[in-house]
Amino acid sequence: MAKPRLSKNNHTLILLIVGLLGWLIPGAGYFFLNEKKRAIIIFVTLLLIFGAGLYIGSIGVIDPYGSWPWYIAQVMFSPLVMILGHYVSAGGFPVYGKPAEIGQIYTGIAGLLNLLCIIKSVYLAHLYRIETDGGQNVADD
């Protein structure tokens, strides 16, 4: 029996969906690929470390203007961070010293770890297609 074959457009769309889901909710890309254990571990770990960063340094550590390099890393955690950044930039929340440093490192690392998870989940989605097609599409595409 012939295995289902995805067109190149469908394949690109699936890769895009996996990437966007992984960005929207950490681990959701893996969940979409039916890698539930992996998805739960990533979601819990990243949420804990990001939450800990905000708790230690206050939500003021998300600063789109004052510390934009960290902000870029933090946004990799989820697009919701941009909404939080917009809210924080209008609020003037206190952030200083060692807690700010630790908070920025925790939230930034959480974002960069999520970027790694997004890249790996998209690559996994790509490999699933190759396995489904028996490697045919590698040459075709």
Add this chain to the structure above:
Amino acid sequence: MSLMINYVIATFTSPENIGTNPQSLFWLLPLAAAISIGYKATKLSEIKAGSFFKDVVGLFGSIVGFMAITALVLYAITWLATK
């Protein structure tokens, strides 16, 4: 309910009190643990409790061990330079 929500939000609006002292270096431990768990969750081909835990502990030990060695080397260089 709204009082509880306000209380939870309020805990995130002011920084914790963490001094600049040697003990504050221990804040690297939860981060190293999270990096180990997150990295191994993406790296392993199959997630099984036993092997996953073993790999995470191994990576966590390597990160902390390497940082401790680096700290010792830097401390030794500083000691030699300032004695």
